[in-house]
Amino acid sequence: MARAPAATTRRWKLPSLSSSSFALVFLGLPLAIYVIFVISPFVQAFYYSMTDWTGFSKKMNFVGLANYAALLQDPVFTKAVYNSIVLVVVLPPLVIILSLTLATLVTIGGATQGEIRGLKHAGIYRVISFFPYTVPAIVIGILWAQMYDPSSGLLNGILTAMGFDFFKSFAWLGDERTAMGASIFVIAWSMVGFYMVLFIAAIKGIPSEVYEAARVDGAGRFRTAISITVPMIRDNIRTAYVYLGILALDAFVYMQALNPSGGPANSTVVISQHLLNTAFKKGKFGYATSMGATLAIITLVFAALVFFIFWWTGRPPKSGAVTTTSPAPLVRAAPAPKAAAPLKPTAQLEHPVARKTIWTDQTVARISHVALIAWTIIICAPLLWVLMSSFKTTQQIFASPFTLPTSFNFDNYVSAWTTASIGTYFFNTVIVVGFSLVIVMLLGSMCAYYLARYEFKGSKIIYYLMLGGLTFPIFLAVVPLFQTLRGFGLLNTFPGLIITYVAFALPFTVFFLYAFFRTLPQEVAEAAEMDGAGPWRIFFTIMLPMAKPGMASVAIFNFLGLWNQFLLPIALNTNTANYVLSQGMASFASQAGYAVNFGALFAAVVITVLPVLVTYIIFQRQLQGSVQTGLLK
Incomplete structure (x- = not known):
C-alpha cells in the first residue's frame, strides 16, 4: 500500500472536550465491542481449556x-x-x-x-x-x-x-x-x-x-x-x-x-x-x-x-558470495539507452x-x-x-x-425456496448481513479515523490490538464466545449474530481504513476547524466523503466475508428459524442425500451464489483493483 507523503501523515492533537463524547463514540464504542466479543473470549479460552x-x-x-x-x-x-x-x-x-x-x-x-x-x-x-x-x-x-x-x-x-x-x-x-x-x-x-x-x-x-x-x-x-x-x-x-x-x-x-x-x-x-x-x-x-x-x-x-x-x-550474502x-x-551492465528518457516501471x-x-x-x-x-x-x-x-x-x-435441460423449468427453484425454506434463510441473511455491514463500516471507519488522526498515549497499543485480530484463530474463541452470548441473552438471536459479525469484521475494517485515512490531506480538515467546524462535522461532512474509494473497497470485501460466513452461525445460532443461508444450505445438503432431490439442491446453490455473482460482476474491477494496489497485502 502506498505510503502517504510526510506532510499528510502528521497527526492532530486530541481536541478539547466536547471531545469526551467524540472519543467515547469513535473509539470507546468499537473498542468495547471488540474487547468483549473478540479479545475476552480469546483470553478466557486458555482458562476454560484447563x-x-x-x-x-x-x-x-x-x-x-x-x-x-x-x-x-x-x-x-x-x-x-x-x-x-x-x-x-x-x-x-x-x-x-x-x-x-x-x-x-x-x-x-x-x-x-x-x-x-x-x-x-x-x-x-x-x-x-x-x-x-x-x-x-x-x-x-x-x-x-x-x-x-x-x-x-x-x-x-x-x-x-x-x-x-x-x-x-x-x-x-x-x-x-x-x-x-x-x-x-x-x-x-x-x-x-x-x-x-x-x-x-x-x-x-x-x-x-x-x-x-x-x-x-x-x-x-x-x-x-x-x-x-x-x-x-x-x-x-x-x-x-x-x-x-x-x-x-x-x-x-x-x-x-x-x-x-x-x-x-x-x-x-x-x-x-x-x-x-x-x-x-x-x-x-x-x-x-x-x-x-x-x-x-x-x-x-x-x-x-x-x-x-x-x-x-x-x-545478505557474505563477502564475495553471490546472493x-x-x-x-x-x-550484466546493459548498454546506455539511446534516448535520455528514464526507464519506466514495468506496470x-x-x-x-x-x-x-x-x-x-x-x-x-x-x-x-x-x-x-x-x-x-x-x-x-x-x-x-x-x-x-x-x-x-x-x-x-x-x-x-x-446434456442441456430440455426446458427451463423453475419447479426446483420453487421447491428450494419454499419447501426447503431457502427463501426464509435468504431473508435472514439479508437482515443479518445488512445490519452487520452498516454497523461495522460506521464503527470501523470512526475507530480508524480516530486512531489515524489523533495523537494520544496508547494509540499504537490499540492499533496493534486490532491488527492482532486478523491473525487470531477464530476456533480458539468459539466456545468462550458461546458462553459470552448466553450470558448477555443473545445466543440464537439475530442481534447476537450481528454484534458477533461486527466484532470479528472490525480488525479488517480498521486496519485498512486506518492506512487510507492517513493518506488524506489534513489541510482540508484544518481549514474546516478554523471555520468553526467541530470534530463530528469534520468527520461526517468532510473526511468520510473523501474516504469513499477506500470505504467502497472495504465494504465489498466485508459484504462477501459476512455473506459467506459459516462458522459463527453454526456455533452461535442453532435455532432453525434464525438460520442464515450458509446454515440452511448445509442442512439442506445433508438431507438431500436422503430425499435425493438433487435438482432442488442445485437450485439452492444457484440462489445462494446469485447475490455474490451480481456483486462480483458489478464490482469485479474494484475487487481486483484493490488486490492489485495492495489493499490485501
Missing part, C-alpha cells in the same frame, strides 16, 4: 493440563493433527505454484517482436479465475461434493465417457486413498484465482530495467521467471504462504461440506471439525477448548517458522522485456492460451453443470448429466 466445563452449566473444576494430556491419547485428535500437517505441507505450495504459473503466463506469455509481452485479452482469464474466491466456501464444498458423487457426479461421468470404466461408480470422497487429495484440490480451486491476481500485480511492479539487463545477458523466458521474477516477489510469496498455511490449518468449512463425518477412517478430519463435534455434540467444552488452544499454538509456530525460513534464506535473492547472476510498460526463446512467439502465446483456457474450463465446468442441473429432475441428472 477446566472440565461441560458448556451447559456454570460449574466447572480446574483440571490443569489434564485436557492437554488427554489430547495425546485421543486417536481422532492425533489423526486430525496429521491431516492438518498434510494440508500445510501440500496446499500452500500447490496454490502458489499454480497461481504463479498462471500469473507468469498472463504477464509474459504473449506473442512479441523480440520483446516478451503479456497475452492479449487476458482480462477474461483473471475475471473467471478470481470468481471462485468470492463464492461461499460452504457452497463450494457442496458443489464439489456433488461433482464427486459416485452415482451422478460430473467427474465420474466425464471419465467414464473417456473410456475409464473403473471410475463409473468410484467414490472419490469415500475412498481413503483419494479423499484428502480430492479435498485439497477443491480448496486450491477456490484460492488460485485470488493469488493469481495478487502475483500479476506484484510482477507488474518489478522495475523494467531488471528485465532489460536480463535480456541483454541472454536470459530466456523460463530462466527470467525463475531467477528474476520469483526472487523479486519473494515478500508476496511469503505472505501468500502464511495465509494459505493458516487456511490449511483452519479448513473446517471445506472439510465439513465435503465430508461432514471426517472421511473414511478419519482421513479428512481436521482439528476444527473434531473441536466442534466434541463441544456441541458431546458437551466437552473444556476439552474442546484445549484443542482450540493447541490449534492457536500450531498456527503461531507455523507463521514464525515460515518467516524464519524466508529470513534465513534471504539474508540467491537477486537476479545478479543473470544481469507502465506493456509488459516486462526479455529476449525471444527458442520457440516462436506464436507458439509461446498458443501454449499460454491453451494452459489458461484449460484452467478456465476447470473453473467454469462445475458452475455451468450446477446451473444446467438446477433445471433438471433428479432422474434427468442421473440419466444425462452432460
Whole structure:
C-alpha cells in the first residue's frame, strides 16, 4: 500500500472536550465491542481449556493440563493433527505454484517482436479465475461434493465417457486413498484465482530495467521467471504462504461440506471439525477448548517458522558470495539507452522485456492460451453443470448429466425456496448481513479515523490490538464466545449474530481504513476547524466523503466475508428459524442425500451464489483493483 507523503501523515492533537463524547463514540464504542466479543473470549479460552466445563452449566473444576494430556491419547485428535500437517505441507505450495504459473503466463506469455509481452485479452482469464474466491466456501464444498458423487457426479461421468470404466461408480470422497487429495484440490480451486491476481500485480511492479539487463545477458523466458521474477516477489510469496498455511490449518468449512463425518477412517478430519463435534455434540467444552488452544499454538509456530525460513534464506550474502535473492547472476551492465528518457516501471510498460526463446512467439502465446483456457474450463465446468442441473429432475441428472435441460423449468427453484425454506434463510441473511455491514463500516471507519488522526498515549497499543485480530484463530474463541452470548441473552438471536459479525469484521475494517485515512490531506480538515467546524462535522461532512474509494473497497470485501460466513452461525445460532443461508444450505445438503432431490439442491446453490455473482460482476474491477494496489497485502 502506498505510503502517504510526510506532510499528510502528521497527526492532530486530541481536541478539547466536547471531545469526551467524540472519543467515547469513535473509539470507546468499537473498542468495547471488540474487547468483549473478540479479545475476552480469546483470553478466557486458555482458562476454560484447563477446566472440565461441560458448556451447559456454570460449574466447572480446574483440571490443569489434564485436557492437554488427554489430547495425546485421543486417536481422532492425533489423526486430525496429521491431516492438518498434510494440508500445510501440500496446499500452500500447490496454490502458489499454480497461481504463479498462471500469473507468469498472463504477464509474459504473449506473442512479441523480440520483446516478451503479456497475452492479449487476458482480462477474461483473471475475471473467471478470481470468481471462485468470492463464492461461499460452504457452497463450494457442496458443489464439489456433488461433482464427486459416485452415482451422478460430473467427474465420474466425464471419465467414464473417456473410456475409464473403473471410475463409473468410484467414490472419490469415500475412498481413503483419494479423499484428502480430492479435498485439497477443491480448496486450491477456490484460492488460485485470488493469488493469481495478487502475483500479476506484484510482477507488474518489478522495475523494467531488471528485465532489460536480463535480456541483454541472454536470459530466456523460463530462466527470467525463475531467477528474476520469483526472487523479486519473494515478500508476496511469503505472505501468500502464511495465509494459505493458516487456511490449511483452519479448513473446517471445506472439510465439513465435503465430508461432514471426517472421511473414511478419519482421513479428512481436521482439528476444527473434531473441536466442534466434541463441544456441541458431546458437551466437552473444556476439552474442546484445549484443542482450540493447541490449534492457536500450531498456527503461531507455523507463521514464525515460515518467516524464519524466508529470513534465513534471504539474508545478505557474505563477502564475495553471490546472493540467491537477486537476479545478479543473470544481469550484466546493459548498454546506455539511446534516448535520455528514464526507464519506466514495468506496470507502465506493456509488459516486462526479455529476449525471444527458442520457440516462436506464436507458439509461446498458443501454449499460454491453451494452459489458461484449460484452467478456465476447470473453473467454469462445475458452475455451468450446477446451473444446467438446477433445471433438471433428479432422474434427468442421473440419466444425462452432460446434456442441456430440455426446458427451463423453475419447479426446483420453487421447491428450494419454499419447501426447503431457502427463501426464509435468504431473508435472514439479508437482515443479518445488512445490519452487520452498516454497523461495522460506521464503527470501523470512526475507530480508524480516530486512531489515524489523533495523537494520544496508547494509540499504537490499540492499533496493534486490532491488527492482532486478523491473525487470531477464530476456533480458539468459539466456545468462550458461546458462553459470552448466553450470558448477555443473545445466543440464537439475530442481534447476537450481528454484534458477533461486527466484532470479528472490525480488525479488517480498521486496519485498512486506518492506512487510507492517513493518506488524506489534513489541510482540508484544518481549514474546516478554523471555520468553526467541530470534530463530528469534520468527520461526517468532510473526511468520510473523501474516504469513499477506500470505504467502497472495504465494504465489498466485508459484504462477501459476512455473506459467506459459516462458522459463527453454526456455533452461535442453532435455532432453525434464525438460520442464515450458509446454515440452511448445509442442512439442506445433508438431507438431500436422503430425499435425493438433487435438482432442488442445485437450485439452492444457484440462489445462494446469485447475490455474490451480481456483486462480483458489478464490482469485479474494484475487487481486483484493490488486490492489485495492495489493499490485501
